[in-house]
Amino acid sequence: xxxxxxxxxxxxxxxxxxxxxxxxxxxxxxxxxxxxxxxxxxxxxxxxxxxxxxxxxxxxxxxxxxxxxxxxxxxxxxxxxxxxxxxxxxxxxxxxxxxxxxxxxxxxxxxxxxxxxxxxxxxxxxxxxxxxxxxxxxxxxxxxxxxxxxxxxxxxxxxxxxxxxxxxxxxxxxxxxxxxxxxxxxxxxxxxxxxxxxxxxxxxxxxxxxxxxxxxxxxxxxxxxxxxxxxx
Ligand code: IPE
Ligand code: IPE
Ligand code: MG
Numbered sequence: 001x002x003x004x005x006x007x008x009x010x011x012x013x014x015x016x017x018x019x020x021x022x023x024x025x026x027x028x029x030x031x032x033x034x035x036x037x038x039x040x041x042x043x044x045x046x047x048x049x050x051x052x053x054x055x056x057x058x059x060x061x062x063x064x065x066x067x068x069x070x071x072x073x074x075x076x077x078x079x080x081x082x083x084x085x086x087x088x089x090x091x092x093x094x095x096x097x098x099x100x101x102x103x104x105x106x107x108x109x110x111x112x113x114x115x116x117x118x119x120x121x122x123x124x125x126x127x128x129x130x131x132x133x134x135x136x137x138x139x140x141x142x143x144x145x146x147x148x149x150x151x152x153x154x155x156x157x158x159x160x161x162x163x164x165x166x167x168x169x170x171x172x173x174x175x176x177x178x179x180x181x182x183x184x185x186x187x188x189x190x191x192x193x194x195x196x197x198x199x200x201x202x203x204x205x206x207x208x209x210x211x212x213x214x215x216x217x218x219x220x221x222x223x224x225x226x227x228x229x230x231x232x
Pocket of ligand 1: 016017018019020021022060061062065076182
């Protein structure tokens with residue numbers, strides 16, 4: 001029996017972790033584990049729209065994930081390419097605007113162009129802003145922003161608001177709630193600037209097993225918290 005959710009955070013971020021452990025547990029390849037993770041992402045995206053959550057930002061591939069085997073990386077890019085089409089359909093059906101954060105210019109030309117095309121095609125939608133972090137690292141994002149500022153050469157000093165606008169996340173509200181599945185208690189370089197005052201939720205549930213009920217549990221836990229931003 002699911003929880004009854006009447007209030008929701010405006011901006012949710014998720015670190016999709018545990019596909020590998022799910023594969024091991026079910027005696028399937030890591031590739032199939034990642035595939036199960038992609039399928040679950042579609043379910044959670046639809047539920048996000050249904051709940052009227054305005055921003056969903058997910059961590060799909062980090063700048064550190066290049067340390068994985070070539071086989072696994074190739075598999076992840078294959079899935080990314082495959083799911084771009086499926087996400088496109090879901091986005092149009094649900095009036096979702098899709099964005100990418102991270103250094104996607106490093107992708108192969110055809111994948112990079114599909115990403116830009118998908119952003120263009122869905123930018124008119126505003127029911128939900130769904131951002132996919134691919135080749136994303138918080139430190140890398142900050143350093144790229146600083147280099148942009150240096151290159152522009154117009155500023156001698158900068159404030160927090162202006163700096164936030166230089167980041168990949170300029171169109172995304174800072175997360176109210178950040179969920180990490182799979183029991184790891186760290187941010188692994190995700191949204192390190194943006195999560196300064198985010199409420200964190202960690203669960204042992206593996207990402208492919210993170211059901212709608214589990215999602216509701218996380219939101220319910222968030223709703224019980226009293227948010228503070230340093231004031232009294
Ligand atoms: C998360 O699952 C997906 C990516 C990092 C691409 P993992 O592959 O990290 O799964 P575990 O941590 O090995 O279980
Ligand atoms: C974080 O998960 C990155 C993504 C989910 C895309 P990892 O599995 O790569 O993180 P660590 O290595 O456990 O910190
Ligand atoms: Mg992991």
